Each structure stands twice: as structure tokens, then as C-alpha cells.
Amino acid sequence: MNEQALITDAQNGNLDAFNTLVLHYQDSVFNTALRILGDEDQAADASQEAFISAFKNISSFRGGSFKAWLMRTVTNACYDELRRKKRRPTTPLEPDNDDGDEMDSPRWLADPNMTPAQQAEADEVEHAIQHCLDNLPLEFKTVVVMADIQGMDYTEVAVAIRVPLGTIKSRLARARLRLRECLQGFAELLPASYRLDEGGALSASK
Amino acid sequence: MNQRDLELLSAYLDGQLTPSDSARLESRINSEWELASALDDLRAARTLLRKLPKRRAPRNFTLTRKIVGQNPPLPRAYPAFRFATVVATLLFFFTFGLNALAPQLAQATSFGMGGGAPEAPELFSAAPAVTEPPALAQAAATEAPLEAASDLAPQGTALPPSEESARVMDTPAAKSEAVGNADELNQTEIQNEAPRPAPIIPSVWLTVFAIIAILGAIFMAAMRRSSADRWK
Numbered sequence: 001m002n003e004q005a006l007i008t009d010a011q012n013g014n015l016d017a018f019n020t021l022v023l024h025y026q027d028s029v030f031n032t033a034l035r036i037l038g039d040e041d042q043a044a045d046a047s048q049e050a051f052i053s054a055f056k057n058i059s060s061f062r063g064g065s066f067k068a069w070l071m072r073t074v075t076n077a078c079y080d081e082l083r084r085k086k087r088r089p090t091t092p093l094e095p096d097n098d099d100g101d102e103m104d105s106p107r108w109l110a111d112p113n114m115t116p117a118q119q120a121e122a123d124e125v126e127h128a129i130q131h132c133l134d135n136l137p138l139e140f141k142t143v144v145v146m147a148d149i150q151g152m153d154y155t156e157v158a159v160a161i162r163v164p165l166g167t168i169k170s171r172l173a174r175a176r177l178r179l180r181e182c183l184q185g186f187a188e189l190l191p192a193s194y195r196l197d198e199g200g201a202l203s204a205s206k
Numbered sequence: 207m208n209q210r211d212l213e214l215l216s217a218y219l220d221g222q223l224t225p226s227d228s229a230r231l232e233s234r235i236n237s238e239w240e241l242a243s244a245l246d247d248l249r250a251a252r253t254l255l256r257k258l259p260k261r262r263a264p265r266n267f268t269l270t271r272k273i274v275g276q277n278p279p280l281p282r283a284y285p286a287f288r289f290a291t292v293v294a295t296l297l298f299f300f301t302f303g304l305n306a307l308a309p310q311l312a313q314a315t316s317f318g319m320g321g322g323a324p325e326a327p328e329l330f331s332a333a334p335a336v337t338e339p340p341a342l343a344q345a346a347a348t349e350a351p352l353e354a355a356s357d358l359a360p361q362g363t364a365l366p367p368s369e370e371s372a373r374v375m376d377t378p379a380a381k382s383e384a385v386g387n388a389d390e391l392n393q394t395e396i397q398n399e400a401p402r403p404a405p406i407i408p409s410v411w412l413t414v415f416a417i418i419a420i421l422g423a424i425f426m427a428a429m430r431r432s433s434a435d436r437w438k
Contacts, residue, residue, distance in 0.1 A: 015276065019268040030263040044264050051267045055274055122259050129258050147220070148255035154222055170209070173216030173248070180251040 007066060010058050018055050025067065026051075028150060029074045035145040036078040038134045046081045050074035068156040075142055075161060082138070132182035140175035147172050207240050215245045219252060278433040284426065291422030298415035305405040305412070 001024060009017035029050055033043035050073045061069050133141055139161075146157045147168075154172075158165045217223050218231050235241045271278075 013276070015269060015271060015274065022268050023266065026263040026267045027260065029267070031261055034261055035258075040261075040264065047263065048267050051269060052273060055269055125254070125257065126259055129254060144255065148252050149258055151256075154217075154220070169213045169217050169222070172220075173212045174209075176216060176248045176251040177212060177244075179255070180247040183251065183254060 003066060007058070007061065010055065011061070015055070018058065021066070022051050025070055028067070029070060032071060032074050032145055032150055033078050033081075035130070035133055035149055036075070036138075036141060037081055038130055042081050042085065046077040047074065049080070050077040053077065065156050065159060068152065068159040071146060071150070071152070071156075071160040072162070078142075079138075128183060128186040129179075131186075132179050135182060136175055136178060140171050140178065143168055143171040144175040144179065148176070207238075207244055211241060212244065212248075215241065216248055219245065219248055278430075278436070280433050281429050284429050287422050287425050287429070291419055291426065294415045294418035294422060298412060298419055301407045301412050301415060304407060305409070308404075308406050311406070 001020065003021070003024075006017045006021050010021065026047065030043055030047045033046040033050070034040060037043050037046060050070070053076070054070055054073045057073070133145070136144065142161055143157055146152045146160060147154070152160070154165055154168050157172075158168050161168075163171075214223065214227070214231055215235075218228060223231065231241075235245060
């Protein structure tokens with residue numbers, strides 16, 4: 001995929017070229033929105049809004065990392081979604097399990113290649129991490145999602161959320177420390193391979 | 207350990223420090239257990255975050271032209287057709303309006319040349335509806351002498367209405383009045399039969415403008431339709 005050529009075509013109004021970029025980045029955009037908002041429906045709405053806004057404003061893209069530029073758009077869409085949520089709070093409809101109880105971690109998007117045990121393990125980890133992410137202040141959460149979940153470098157994150165590099169470093173360090181403290185509370189719930197040992201090192205990483 | 211140390215450890219973990227800063231921090235980590243422990247905490251948190259399963263987008267977020275409000279590109283000739291249609295339509299209505307006002311304009315011009323006020327009644331006599339007032343006046347005029355005549359007639363010798371009116375008509379005053387009324391009626395008829403003034407702009411232009419406007423509208427609709435079809 002020649003990204004620069006597609007961007008140029010999209011800037012000239014070529015919707016097909018832009019849609020090729022959408023297909024390439026939609027998983028990243030959706031995951032970012034999902035981790036910031038913590039709700040799949042809202043994340044899907046924010047992702048769609050972000051792509052619409054990106055197409056309308058693509059002429060303002062002046063080079064550099066397109067992913068960072070796109071992430072700025074999705075971050076803004078998430079902030080709008082959060083503001084809307086604050087004005088009109090809603091009760092999410094969780095799917096029921098076999099016993100008729102609400103499932104904490106929806107599984108309808110589960111990876112079909114995983115065994116049920118692996119899926120359950122992944123769900124537990126995801127639930128614990130998402131819970132800790134939701135407890136972070138929004139500006140910390142945004143930075144940690146981009147840097148650690150999306151794997152963006154500091155410069156890209158700084159471009160995406162328009163703050164100085166030093167602020168990114170500071171927010172990221174504090175967010176990681178808070179997450180570590182929060183996740184220690186889930187030590188017993190986490191499967192053995194994900195458990196944090198006494199010394200702070202992750203068993204799975206050894 | 208302060209906030210600055212925490213930031214250094216986090217940046218060190220991501221390889222964001224310069225080689226000299228890294229070397230300096232490594233020597234401190236080896237000597238200070240607190241820094242080593244904090245580094246492990248940060249690394250553990252980062253590893254967990256990286257292990258977070260990646261979700262696939264629940265649907266494709268590709269955009270349609272309808273979503274982004276894009277219209278199909280129109281041919282280059284389209285603005286010219288639009289301009290011609292608008293101008294022809296405006297000219298059509300202007301011409302139509304001007305020709306509709308032609309009789310009034312013509313009369314206004316004749317007032318200006320003939321002295322106006324004395325001829326004012328003639329202006330109204332042109333329209334059939336306004337011929338009624340003279341007729342009513344005539345009836346009123348006829349009734350007044352009739353009453354006077356009936357007063358002169360001997361009491362108890364009531365005559366039939368037709369004979370009465372015949373008698374009234376025999377009086378010289380009534381005769382002269384009747385002649386005057388007949389002249390007025392004749393004048394009104396003559397004016398009614400007079401040819402309408404010619405339109406200011408020949409009616410052929412009206413037809414031309416109407417045809418241009420209609421054809422322009424048809425061509426524009428066809429262009430839009432063909433552009434929309436090609437767009438699909």
C-alpha cells in the first residue's frame with residue numbers, strides 16, 4: 001500500500017483511496033476508541049465519526065505520521081463521545097450468559113482460534129486491564145493507550161494529542177505506575193501466566 | 207525516588223534516553239534497589255498492556271458518498287446551462303409582465319398628452335365592469351322626472367307604467383336626457399370595440415424565452431442524471 005499516494009488521492013476527493021486507508025487503520029482506530037471509552041458501541045460510533053471527520057479535514061494533513069494524525073481525530077471523537085455520555089448517561093446492555101446473568105466481558109467478538117480456556121483467560125486479563133484503565137484520568141489513559149497498546153512512539157503521541165514531549169514522558173510514567181498498583185489488586189484473579197510476582201516482574205515475561 | 211526518576215525509568219524502558227543518560231541511570235539502578243523495583247513495576251504494567259488482546263473492528267468503517275455528502279461531479283457545460291436557464295426564465299417573466307401592463311401604460315401616456323382630468327371617466331369605460339355606473343345614473347335620472355310627472359297627473363287616473371313612461375319621455379327635458387344617455391352608451395361601446403394596444407415586446411420573444419428556459423431545465427436534469435449514473 002502506497003500510503004502517501006492514497007493520502008494525496010484522498011485529499012483530491014477520491015473516496016475509494018480514503019476507504020483503502022480506512023480498511024488499513026480501522027482496527028487500530030477502533031481499539032484506541034474502545035480502550036479510551038470502555039464500551040464497544042460507543043467505540044464503534046466514535047470510530048465512524050473519526051473517519052468521517054478525517055475525510056472532511058484530510059486537506060489539513062501536511063505530512064508526517066498519518067497514524068498520529070488519525071489518532072488525534074479519534075481522540076477528539078472519543079472526547080466528544082464522553083462529553084455526550086456525561087450529558088445523557090445510559091445503562092449499557094450487556095449480553096446474558098447461559099444462566100441469564102449479565103456477562104462482564106462480552107465474548108461476541110471472541111477470537112475463534114482460541115480454546116475456551118484461553119478465551120476465558122484473555123477475558124479475565126482484558127477485564128482487569130480495562131477496569132484499571134477506566135480508573136485513570138483521561139489524559140493519562142489517552143497517552144498510555146497510544147504508547148503501550150497502539151505501540152506509537154513518543155513523538156507520534158505528542159503529535160496526536162498536541163502536548164509537549166516532556167508531558168508525554170511524565171504522563172506515561174505516572175500512568176504506568178498507577179496501572180501497576182491497580183493491577184496488583186487483581187493478582188489473585190489473573191491467570192498464572194499473567195500474574196505479577198512479589199518482585200514486580202511479570203511471570204509471563206520471564 | 208522522585209517524579210523525575212520515575213520519568214527517566216519509563217523513558218529508559220522505551221529506549222528514549224540518550225546513551226549517556228542510559229549509562230548513568232543503569233549505574234544508579236544497580237546501586238539503588240528502589241529504582242530497580244520501580245523499573246520492574248513499570249515493565250510489568252507495560253507488558254500487561256501489550257498483552258491486551260487486539261479487537262477487530264465490529265464492522266467496516268468505510269465511507270459512502272452519501273455519508274460524506276459528496277455530490278457527483280457535473281459536466282463543465284452545466285454552469286452555462288444553469289446561467290442561460292435562469293436568465294431566460296427571468297426575461298420570460300419580465301416580458302410577460304411588461305406586456306400585461308401595456309394597456310395601462312398606453313392609457314397613462316394618453317392622459318399625459320390629452321389633459322387628464324376631464325377625460326377621466328373614459329379610462330374606466332374601457333373595462334366592461336365599469337360601464338355600470340352610467341347605466342345606474344341613467345336609471346336614477348329617469349326616476350326623478352317620473353315622480354315629478356306623476357305629481358302633475360290628475361288624482362285617481364292611474365296609468366299603466368308603460369304609458370306613464372311614454373308620457374314622461376314626451377317631456378322636452380326627458381328627451382334631451384335620453385339623447386345624452388344614448389350618446390354615452392354609444393361611446394362606451396365604441397371604446398370597448400377599440401383594438402387592444404400592441405404588446406411592448408413582440409410575443410415571439412416570450413415563446414423564445416420559454417423554450418430556452420424549458421430546454422435548459424431539461425438539459426440540466428439530464429446532465430445531473432447521467433452524472434449520478436456514472437458516479438455509481
